[in-house]
Amino acid sequence: MKILVTGAGGQIGTDLLPMLLSRGHDVAVYDLAPRPDWCPAGVEWMRGDISVSAEVFDAVKSAAPDRIFHLAAILSAAGEAVPHRTWHVNLDGTRYVLEAARLFEVQQVFYTSTIAVFGPGLEPPVGDDVPLHPTTMYGVTKVAGELLGEYYESVFGLDFRGVRFPGLINAGIPGGGTSDYALYMFVDGMRDGAYEAFCTPESRIPFMYMPDALRAMIELSEAPKEALTRSIYNIAAMSPTAQEIADAVRERVPGVNLTFKSDPKRQAILDSWPAVLDDSNARRDWGWKHEFDLAAMSDDIVPKIRELIESQGQAEGAHV
Numbered sequence: 001m002k003i004l005v006t007g008a009g010g011q012i013g014t015d016l017l018p019m020l021l022s023r024g025h026d027v028a029v030y031d032l033a034p035r036p037d038w039c040p041a042g043v044e045w046m047r048g049d050i051s052v053s054a055e056v057f058d059a060v061k062s063a064a065p066d067r068i069f070h071l072a073a074i075l076s077a078a079g080e081a082v083p084h085r086t087w088h089v090n091l092d093g094t095r096y097v098l099e100a101a102r103l104f105e106v107q108q109v110f111y112t113s114t115i116a117v118f119g120p121g122l123e124p125p126v127g128d129d130v131p132l133h134p135t136t137m138y139g140v141t142k143v144a145g146e147l148l149g150e151y152y153e154s155v156f157g158l159d160f161r162g163v164r165f166p167g168l169i170n171a172g173i174p175g176g177g178t179s180d181y182a183l184y185m186f187v188d189g190m191r192d193g194a195y196e197a198f199c200t201p202e203s204r205i206p207f208m209y210m211p212d213a214l215r216a217m218i219e220l221s222e223a224p225k226e227a228l229t230r231s232i233y234n235i236a237a238m239s240p241t242a243q244e245i246a247d248a249v250r251e252r253v254p255g256v257n258l259t260f261k262s263d264p265k266r267q268a269i270l271d272s273w274p275a276v277l278d279d280s281n282a283r284r285d286w287g288w289k290h291e292f293d294l295a296a297m298s299d300d301i302v303p304k305i306r307e308l309i310e311s312q313g314q315a316e317g318a319h320v
């Protein structure tokens with residue numbers, strides 16, 4: 001199958017591209033960033049801006065994909081610094097992807113939504129169908145993107161589906177998300193021996209290890225349409241406090257110095273997100289089941305991060 005991945009130059013794309021290739025797919029990328037060194041051979045890399053409609057239409061026309069994984073976006077913390085640009089990239093960009101999919105007969109658009117669609121005050125566990133009142137521009141654009149995709153599905157018959165990811169953790173680059181403190185505890189903790197988290201130790205949000213997140217994308221994108229009762233699904237794996245993550249790192253990285261200094265802006269975003277998600281619809285409709293809890297993830301990720309640090313040295317900008 002031919003798959004076009006928008007925004008594949010980031011945290012998810014780094015792990016998604018090799019996985020798609022290993023499954024025998026023909027893969028093309030559309031991203032603002034130049035082709036990175038880690039991009040596997042065999043992937044066609046088109047450089048362009050998702051917020052420029054003509055460029056998106058040209059890319060989709062020339063790649064002629066069967067399926068699009070639409071990842072390109074500006075994430076939560078980064079988005080608050082440039083809210084107008086975030087609207088343009090995240091929402092107009094999504095509209096151009098959907099419109100190009102309609103025009104050039106793409107079978108499916110897969111959307112990567114987020115727990116940032118939720119606002120404060122929701123009683124955990126938080127299900128799929130609750131009032132959505134996000135407090136960030138990122139969350140606003142993701143709610144609107146979900147609705148726009150559902151419009152394209154009901155009016156134009158496009159197969160639109162996706163997940164609301166929790167904060168994702170992998171041995172990769174954090175992308176400016178408010179959940180990045182968890183990954184930095186591992187990466188900076190192991191590379192520099194210390195990290196000061198920008199949240200309180202009690203902060204609790206849902207997280208997921210990248211292998212589970214990628215499997216969720218593949219499994220939902222391949223699920224029979226008849227089995228699905230909705231387009232967008234909550235998916236969950238674990239909801240540790242920041243303190244519990246720090247303890248998991250300390251158990252595996254002796255002597256690491258992890259401290260907390262809450263940054264009011266990012267703390268407010270974290271506090272607006274649900275502590276625990278209800279993902280029972282995903283578990284019922286397409287058999288979603290996470291594999292990694294905090295302990296299993298920590299056991300798996302520590303040697304991987306150590307390997308990356310050793311192979312890439314201490315250089316500024318090392319790909320971890």
Ligand SMILES: NC(=O)c1ccc[n+]([C@@H]2O[C@H](COP(=O)([O-])OP(=O)(O)OC[C@H]3O[C@@H](n4cnc5c(N)ncnc54)[C@H](O)[C@@H]3O)[C@@H](O)[C@H]2O)c1
Pocket residue numbers: 006007008009010011012013030031032033048049050051070071072073074075089112113114115164165166167168169173174175176177179
């Ligand atoms: N990483 C997470 O924890 C997380 C959680 C929930 C949802 N998501 C969603 O998953 C998707 C991918 O997330 P990620 O963590 O890989 O993000 P990232 O920030 O690491 O990567 C985003 C990619 O989009 C590209 N991009 C940004 N602006 C663009 C533009 N104007 N035109 C073309 N490309 C552009 C960037 O170059 C980058 O390669 C996003 O839609 C995000 O909202 C991520």
